Amino acid sequence: MRGAKAGGANGRGAAALYAVFFLNGIVLASWAPRIPQVKEQLGLSDGLLGTALLGVALGSVPAMPAAGLLVNRFGSRPVARCAALVYAPAIALPGLAGSLTELLLGLAVLGASVGALDVAMNAHAVDLERRTGRARLSSFHGLFSAGALAGALLGTAAAAGGVGVRTQFTVSAVVGVAAAGLAVAALHPAAPPPPPPPRGRGGGHRGGGAGRLLPLSALGLCVLLVEGVMTDWSSVYLADSLGAGPGPAGAGYAAFALAMTAGRLGGDRAAGRFGPVHVVRWGALSSTAGALVALLSGHPAVSVAAFCVVGLGISASFPLVVGGASRIPGAPAGTAVATVSTTGYFAFLAGPPLIGFLASHSSLRTALFLVPALALAAAALAAALPAPEPGKKIPLPLEETPSGR
Structure with missing residues (x-):
């Protein structure tokens, strides 16, 4: 009972x-x-x-x-x-x-x-x-x-x-x-926080926790830079660089956002089956390929489909970064989550102006090649994710157990 x-x-x-x-x-x-x-x-x-x-x-x-x-x-x-x-x-x-x-x-x-x-x-x-x-x-x-x-x-x-x-x-x-x-x-x-490990064992030293947060913060920065750029510039690229009409241009961000939503809803199951590192790494490589196709194809319909691949590929990455940060020994969960969130949110806000600056000195298409470069960097940084906690199960939607219904 x-x-x-x-x-x-x-x-x-x-x-x-x-x-x-x-x-x-x-x-x-x-x-x-x-x-x-x-x-x-x-x-x-x-x-x-x-x-x-x-x-x-x-x-x-x-x-x-x-x-x-x-x-x-x-x-x-x-x-x-x-x-x-x-x-x-x-x-x-x-x-x-x-x-x-x-x-x-x-x-x-x-x-x-x-x-x-x-x-x-x-x-x-x-x-x-x-x-x-x-x-x-x-x-x-x-x-x-x-x-x-x-x-x-x-x-x-x-x-x-x-x-x-x-x-x-x-x-x-x-x-x-x-x-x-x-x-x-x-x-x-x-719930009460887990007791900290003894100092000097298993990363319990404060510097170890801070050091492991740096690559995770860099990973979060890369994936949220991609998300911020895609949010503000995908439709502009379709309209200005590929000559798409208002409907097809608007479909670019819609496809990206829908893929992000679907990917995040299934991200926990994917991470439970394949592991967080594999999900982030292969997802980021998929986003790299999708971004390159979108920028090299020259066809709006192909680019819209490619934007879908970009969104699906990076969808689960930032939630896995947040979860990974919370598991770093020696780093209080609140501080760890705040660190990766602040870095990522700053990147999300700074990415679109950066693209505008680069585009003003070259072209929008050239500036947007930053997206596959960032996705490739995210693939390289995926190894920074800590291993999942032992015994963590695949979730049931909105319920904890059948008895909780």
């Missing part, structure tokens, strides 16, 4: 965490389709808009390591609860902005809250894996990707239907607060 109750509680906690990941994706992605309207309402130039969009980075990058320290001190659940309840209403701030300064500050608050939530929810997912012995971090990220797709579709539909920016974001904030409140209330308490 006690085991059945524990299984049911863990199942409800897992379902609540899936909801938090989905909420994270849907709220933030609903902002992107409305950027042109916000730009027009405030009368911003492209340069001033770029300055305002830096607010997300200015808020998130310092918030992530701070959240890691708070997770180490208080646990992942209270940090996730606070961050989610700030994040959900923060989406209204960009829509309510009446000036460049207000927009910058609003995006900084949004960035800080989403950065803290990213660290806390990933740390909580790691804790749930440790508690249940079931690998599921990639599927959590799959729900984030699904939420991002849903948010982008909702934002696009609202814009096409003439819904005002302030109206959409105000409604999103109200609904988001209610949904976040329900989800975080059901999160399971964190």
Whole structure:
């Protein structure tokens, strides 16, 4: 009976965490389709808009390591609860902005809250894996990707239907607060952290943990640079370099995003069967090949299909990086997750401007050859992933055991 109750509680906690990941994706992605309207309402130039969009980075990058320290001190659940309840209403701030300064500050608050939530929810997912012995971090990220797709579709539909920016974001904030409140209330308490290994044995020395985080952070940087570049430039490449119309050009990112979602939902099973190193290495090599085909083919339809391969190849990599960081001896889980998340998120934000800079000095097609180079580097860095914990099983969707249903 006690085991059945524990299984049911863990199942409800897992379902609540899936909801938090989905909420994270849907709220933030609903902002992107409305950027042109916000730009027009405030009368911003492209340069001033770029300055305002830096607010997300200015808020998130310092918030992530701070959240890691708070997770180490208080646990992942209270940090996730606070961050989610700030994040959900923060989406209204960009829509309510009446000036460049207000927009910058609003995006900084949004960035800080989403950065803290990213660290806390990933740390909580790691804790749930440790508690249940079931690998599921990639599927959590799959729900984030699904939420991002849903948010982008909702934002696009609202814009096409003439819904005002302030109206959409105000409604999103109200609904988001209610949904976040329900989800975080059901999160399971964190399990006690495993005891640290003795100093001088098995990597228990602090420097060993920090040293092993460096290649993992580099791996996370590579894969999220690829994701950031593909998110912002895949459709532009199809339209400007290959002459595709609006529909086919838009299909480029849609194919990439759908493949990312599908790959993440199946990433845990693949890692359980073949091992994290093989999944990341062969996935990155597939992404390298797909990117090269997209850049060398010259045909929009072929490039769209190749973008699908790129997305599928790197889909599970970052969740496996987060899980690997949490298993490094001598590195507190909150700090380790915050380190790879901060590095990766910075890369995700910095990648698209870097491509723009390179394209201005050559061509967009030439600049985008950075994508296969980064994917190849990720394949080489895959060996930095620690071995999975003994006894970790392939997950059941949303349930811990049949008795938890």
